Amino acid sequence: MAKIEYRNAKLSPLKIKLVCRKLAIADKNLHYHNELVFILAIKGSAILQINDNQISISQGFFCLLEPYHLHRLFNIKQENFVYLSVEFPLALALLISQNKKVYQTTMKFLQQSLPLIYLSESVQKKVLAYCQWVKKQDDYLLNISLIGFLSTLYIDQLKKLADYSIKSSNWLSLQYLQTFHQNQAPIKTTAKQLQLTPVKVQQAIGQLTNSTWQRQLNQVRLRNTVALMIFDGLSLNAISRICGYHSEANFCKQFFQQFQQTPAAYRQQLVQQDQQLVSFEALEILNYLLTYYQQPIKLLQTTIALKLSPTKFQQLCQTYFHCSFKVLLTQIRINVAHRLLITGKLSVFQAAIKAGFQDSNTFTRVYKRYYQTTPQVIKNRRKFNHD
Structure with a gap:
């Protein structure tokens, strides 16, 4: 092996x-x-x-x-x-x-x-x-x-494909450990699913990973608690229970052994490093604009789609993107167009339209403001480098 x-x-x-x-x-x-x-x-x-x-x-x-x-x-x-x-x-x-x-x-x-x-x-x-x-x-x-x-x-x-057929009890034992890590007795649940004894499941995990069932289980639970710490609306107690720890004392003990600090100290470190996600609304705005930037979308249309008032929407843009809706949309479009020019074979007009601009004159004017040169210069430079 x-x-x-x-x-x-x-x-x-x-x-x-x-x-x-x-x-x-x-x-x-x-x-x-x-x-x-x-x-x-x-x-x-x-x-x-x-x-x-x-x-x-x-x-x-x-x-x-x-x-x-x-x-x-x-x-x-x-x-x-x-x-x-x-x-x-x-x-x-x-x-x-x-x-x-x-x-x-x-x-x-x-x-x-x-x-x-x-x-x-x-x-x-x-x-x-x-x-x-x-x-x-x-x-x-x-x-x-x-x-x-x-x-x-x-x-x-x-959705279009059938699952890849897996018959290995070793593979499935490790997969079900991940699936049932929240249970109070995950090894019994896994064994029942595979019609094996708990001892056989432990042996399967050992054969595949050269590790123990308990060590693998604890690794999964700790990994998932760290993942959930980015959400500031969840308490540490709630996180530990979601991930399968039914004793707060045991959670703190296992966490300290793995990371050499308490869960609270680890979370504070994420806050200091700006690694906490505090606004899903900001994420929804970005995803919406990245999805529909090619279309002639307007502020009112976007706020209705995201179920936000125009005032709230603009506040979110200023807080998380430090600009207005119009500027954020333009930044996305100009970045897309620039990427198309330097990586593709499209003309300036084609890149402009594909990025959501209505005409090449507007695109050229905006592009020059962001990159201090014209899109045609960038296009010619790429062609020269590939000749």
Whole structure:
């Protein structure tokens, strides 16, 4: 059996790690971690091993690797394999999970079996362009928006496909541990689901992870408590109970052993680092504008769609984006257009229209104000660099 390597990227709750990687040689170890990872195959082919299954993948393959996926990649005939990796904390997946019901719904989605998903070439380009834009901005609201976009894309594909068939009791034992971590007796629930004894389930976890059931369970619970700490409306006691700790004393003890500080101190650290999400309304504004920027949307139309008064809407824009609705929408459109010019083959007029501008003259005037040059200059520069 391959060596098991646990990786802890220690990402802040609202941060992401976005990188393109080239697989020159096969991984020797199976990896797993607390974070989640979207994978998009960009070039070549490879074998992806997840737990005790192997899957052939090639350009366009798109999947979500979760904490219970022990994985590694193999080359095929020494072929170079290039893939995009978007690593993110559970906090960004939970998003609005501020109560037990929504939390459980999110957890249920994350436990679905791995399907074989392939994206069309046009969708691949859209994903890569979006990722490139977000990486340059380094803004937590854009990070959330990107994860929301990728998750929606993933869910839409899930609806079209049957689940990847999994028969391994080892794999399912680890998956159900994640599913039933809130229960008072999760091992008994898991054993009942798999028609195994608790001892057999413990053995399955040990075989797959080289670790114990209790250690894995505690890791899942602590990971999830940290994820929920970004929501300032939840008390530490509520968070611990949502994640399966039925004793506050035990929660504090386990948390201190893992992080060498109390839950309260850890949360205060998030506040100081501006890693708490205090407005879902601001997130909804950004997501709405990123969805409909190509259309001639107006302030009143947007406030009605989001069920906010114009005054409240403008206050949110000023507080969280430090500008008006009109300026925020223009910034989104000009960023999209700039990205299209430097990464695509569109003309200036085509980029302007695709970004939501009504004509190229207005676009050129606004573009020059933001970038101190004209879009045609940028377009010509790109053409020169590629000739």
